Amino acid sequence: MFDPEIELQEVAFEEQKRQLIQIIAHLIDRDYHRLTHILYRIDVDENKLKQALMESDRPIAELIAELIIERQRQKLKYREMYKNRHL
Secondary structure (H helix, E strand, C coil), rough: CCCCHHHHHHHHHHHHHHHHHHHHHHHHHHCCCHHHHHHHHHHHHHHHHHHHHHHHCHHEEEEHHHHHHHHHHHHHHHHHHHHCCCC
């Protein structure tokens, strides 16, 4: 069944992801040190990053964006588990 609310959320997510990719691409070109600092602060797994970069032909900014999103989702999941005491 079509749910317009879910459709709007998906469109908004894709737009935010596209913007994140653009920001990362800019940082790769202009301020790589800042990008590495951001990845460290977000706690993106360095080994996952290296593996993704070696194994994929996709744009680097896109790969990094997906790793950032994945890490943020993990954090939300852990916070929810902790909040609900389902450790």
